[in-house]
Amino acid sequence: MDLFDSNSSERASLPRNMIENSMFEEEPDVVDLAKDSTAFPTFPALEPDEVTYEPRSSRLLVRGLGENDMDDDEEDCESSARLLGMSFMNRSSAHRSNSSPYTRQAPPRSCSRPSSRTIVVCVLFLVIVASMTMVLYFLPGCTFTKAGCRKPNKTSPIETVYPISTNGELFPWAQLRLPQSIKPLSYDLTLNPDLDKMTFTGRTVINMSILHSTNRIVFHGANLNITKATFKLGDGQASDVTVLEYKPRQQLAVNFSEELKAGQYCVLTMEYSANFSNTYDGFYNSSYTDKDGNKRVLAATQFEPLSARKAFPCFDEPAFKATFLIKISRKKAYMTLSNMPKAKSTNLSNGLVQDEFEKTSVNMSTYLVAFIVADFTPITKNVSETQVSVYSVPEKHGHTEYALTITSKLLEFYNNFFDINYPLKKLDLVAIPDFLAGAMENWGLITFRETTLLVGKESSLLEKQVVASVIAHELAHQWFGNLVTMRWWNDLWLNEGFATYMEYMSLQEVSPDLETGNLFLSVRFRALDKDALNSSHAVSTDVNTTEQVEEMFDSVSYEKGASILLMLNASFPGDQQFRKGIIEYLKQFSGLNTDTDDLWNSLTQTDKSTHHMNVSQMMTSWTSQKGFPLVTVNLMGNQVTLTQEHFLLTSDNTTHTSSLWNIPVTYVNDSCSLAPECRQVFTLKNKSDTFKLSKNVTWLKLNYKNTGFYIVDYGKDGWSALTKALKTNVSVLTYEDRASLIHNIFALSRLGRVPFRQVLNLQDYFSAETETSPVTEALLQFNNIYRQLEKRQESNLASRMKNFIMKTFHNLTAEQTWEEEENVSKQELRSALLEMACSLNEENCIQLATSLFKKYMESNGTLRIPGDLQQTVFTVAGQSDETWDALFDMYVHATYDSEKRKMLKGLASTQNPQRLVQILSFGLRGSHIQTQELPLVISTMCQSFAGCLFAWDFIQENWDRLIEKFPIGSFAIQTIIKSVTSQSSTQAQLNKVQAFFSGLKERGSQMRSVQEALETIKLNQRWMDRNLPTLRRWL
Ligand SMILES: [Zn+2]
Secondary structure, three states: OOOOOOOHHHOOOOOOOOOOOOOOOOOOOOOOHOOOOOOOOOOOOHHHHHHHHHOHHHHHHOOOOOOOOOOOHHHHHHHHHHHHOHHHHHHHHHHHHHOOOOHHOOOOOOOOOOOOOHHHHHHHHHHHHHHHHHHHHOOOOOOOOOOOOOOOOOOOOOOOOOEEEEOOOOOOOOOOOOOOOOEEEEEEEEEEEEOOOOEEEEEEEEEEEEEOOOOEEEEOOOOOOEEEEEEOOOOOOOEEEOOOEEEOOOEEEEEEEEOOOOOOOOEEEEEEEOOOOOOOOEEEEEEEEEEEEEEEEEEEOOOOOOOHHHHOOOOOOOOOOOEEEEEEOOOOOOOOOOOOOOOOEEEEEOOEEEEEEEEOOOOOOHHOOOOOEOEEEEEEEEEEEEEEEEEEEEEHHOOOOOHHHHHHHHHHHHHHOOOOOOHHHOEEEEEEEOOOOEEEEEOEEEEOOOOOOOOOOOOOOOHHHHHHHHHHHHHHHEEEEEOOOEEOOHHHHHHHHHHHHHHHHHHHHHHHHOOHHHHHHHHHHHHHHOOOEEEOOOOOOOOOOOHHHOOOOOOOHHHHHHHHHHHHHHHHHHHHHHHHHHHHHHOOOOEEEEOOOHHHHHHHHHHHOOOOOOOHHHHHHHHHOOOOOEEEEEEEEEEEEEEEEOOOOOOOOOOOOOOOOOOOEEEEEEOOOHHHHEEEEEEEEEEEEEEEEEOOOEEEEOOOHOOOEEEEEEEEHOOOOOOHHHHHHHHHHHHHHHHHHHHHHHHHHHHHHHHHHHHHHHHHHHHHHHOHHHHHHHHHHHHHHHHHHHHHHOHHHHHHHHHHHHHHOHHHHOOOOOOOOOHHHHHHHHHHHHHHHOOOOOHHHHHHHHHHHHHHHHHOOOOOOOOOOOOOOOEEEEEEOOOOOOOOHHHHHHOOOHHHHHHHHHHOOOOOOOHHHHHHHHHHOOOOHHHHHHHHHHHHHHOOOOHHHHHHHHHHHHHHHHHHHHOOOOOOHHHEEEEHOOOOHHHHHHHHHHHHHHHHHHHOOOOOOHHHHHHHEEEEEEHHHHHHHHHHHOO
């Protein structure tokens, strides 16, 4: 999935929070007992055989079902005690692990021959448990039912604690993850959507294999009204069965009185009805207005991560791969699409047509299934063995050609690069009018926002860059994610980190004119900023709740994942080794599921023959711990000492970690600093290490071209030497290295390691800087300080800061033209500079933008504003009361999507309170402004002081409606929270944010993004407290 936002550097600035929920967080029936235990373990991934390897915590909960009885008593005592929050169990565990006399006398993990103390404790414990069981049994709505307690015996003090189904019966499963005893093999899905009534009916036939004998089948289903269900074992007769539902976990189950035996096959058939989802996931409806002003409806799907279950009952976890045969009925005026090519169409007696698609030729995870009912039109082209088509609403047909061209090139590139051909006969790319993410990689049927797929012939390269990047990302997923899939969402980065990395890598080959290098560099800077916070998380991290699944779609999985792959690739001596390892990994695990270790092992194996680098050892240090290292370099003549520590931004300086990374430190020096051959490598594995250079040097620049995921501190002398070198000759370092120095020194100032004066010293070289990356990075950093000052209402300082920024960038800004510009990098530079100048009310900029807008208005759409200048022009128009209405009118009638979004950003930058309120309420209602655009609207408003106040009020008042539309933890919610909080820096602001979010409880207070927001405000506050005096003196 692409998270969206054409401003990709914004993607990297998502929130986190480290609260580790137990899996019971949402579970009213069993939660009370479980919550009391602070020591309650988190829920590890199930092993293939649930019977043998059930984690201890969960064993207790599934007991009484006849297949998971515990076999030792101490285990019972301990687990139960954990639930009751009893502390003695810690001692018990300690005894075991220390091989104490207790464990020698009795078999480990048993209290059948315990010490007298243990007997006393166990007896006492049994009494407590028995009393509690009785009390709970007689409580109304108690989860301890007769059925649950049906097998009392002296070795099991607590019988089953598991939830109640909607029909009042016991639900036979009490975990988030499904049991592993049943494996789905194939699905036959028949869907009958009714676009008039906004409902659908369906029939799902699931063929399954029984891997371990069991009495139940547990799977997923949400908001489905199951009207009939039958079950057939082997060649036997089908008979009716009851499907139980446990809503909080969106699970369904069928119980059997007779055990289903391992090795048997069975078929479950269900008929059901449901409403279309009114959010952006599941099987949802969307609409658009055609050129005659008629409203046209359509239905589409978005299943990743957890919403296939909203369209059909299924085993909705990535590891349950199966084949799918899909049939959909439609009115004659519509067409349907699904993952596979259409096999046949049949006229039904009710006047509808049923389209049947070929059975998938590959095993697929449920989140990759997709279908669409609409009246779209395609353009098509054959690429190798694949028919590639791009679909859009008929009116936008003319905007599909670029997508088709770039997709064809990319498909050929990937077929060759991965040495595995795209396995399906067709590949459709479809622009959906209502779509929340940027795009979704459904196998053979990739869905997009209109903005990320449709682009006019006359559009600028910068606009094409957005479309090409998203397509490159989604195509890479057809291998990384679709062919080889992460086993569970904890390793989402295997999908997303790879697709993100391949997105930049492929485009550098396929379309170098798009110059994606600057974008990738800035994305890596933002990933570092976010990962520096204490609320960050390891790339590969525990995921135990649905919110945590949503939260994995963040910059750590995407951009940090991509950054560490770049670092790894750059550290291989040959340029083909990385690719060879990837090919081996894809071939070895084709059609299967993997975890992070599988990838590192594949890369290590390839590497062994040519180079002795243990990839697994090196990369595990980057995926298993959060954050990244700060490398401090000390240069004495020709002797270099490197030291590493965790670059951790904490507001109270109390958290220290002993994390160590295996860092391929690269460096160049004053005598050779530009060409790739200048680059040397030293692997830093220890806390500190020393090496000698062949001769004395004046300075070193570490992290050549910023391909490593770390920050460098050169010490006072080192920074001075680099600054001096740059002042003498700005081209002594590559532009990536200059941008990385700017990024790093601001980060060090935030850490409190480098005084702000030193940051300003580096800025001295700036009069000669003209390259996009260093300029935009510096602009971003200074603008951030300016916005914070503005929001603290330090008006005087803010205006002095504004003058400083304008003065610093004055010459470069004055050089910019307002004509068409061909070069992408120059477009990026120009749009950043002019947007800055106009947003700071620079007179000349405002005047030129205003006059360009007037000409555009008068030309009746015939004049084109250069694509990279549109944002500046529309923002100026949106800020003026005179032109806002005209802009709004243009927005409502605009069909060209990337232009339309820029107009919306312009509208949202108004300072007029009435209009701010109006836009927000339009967005919430989805009238004039699509609800999917609310995160963009809010982040734009939050650029200004007044706008942000309105946005904050709006969020507080409408929180429940927002989380109805955007799931808790989702990228959209992360963006909203970050937008309203990231430029706050006062205690009052902190208190307000804290009070609001803590009051949300289960409606969002546990999100990582909340934690991140609070940390960020505290860090801003600390920086301001420290540096306000310097700013006052210096500005
Ligand atoms: Zn993706």
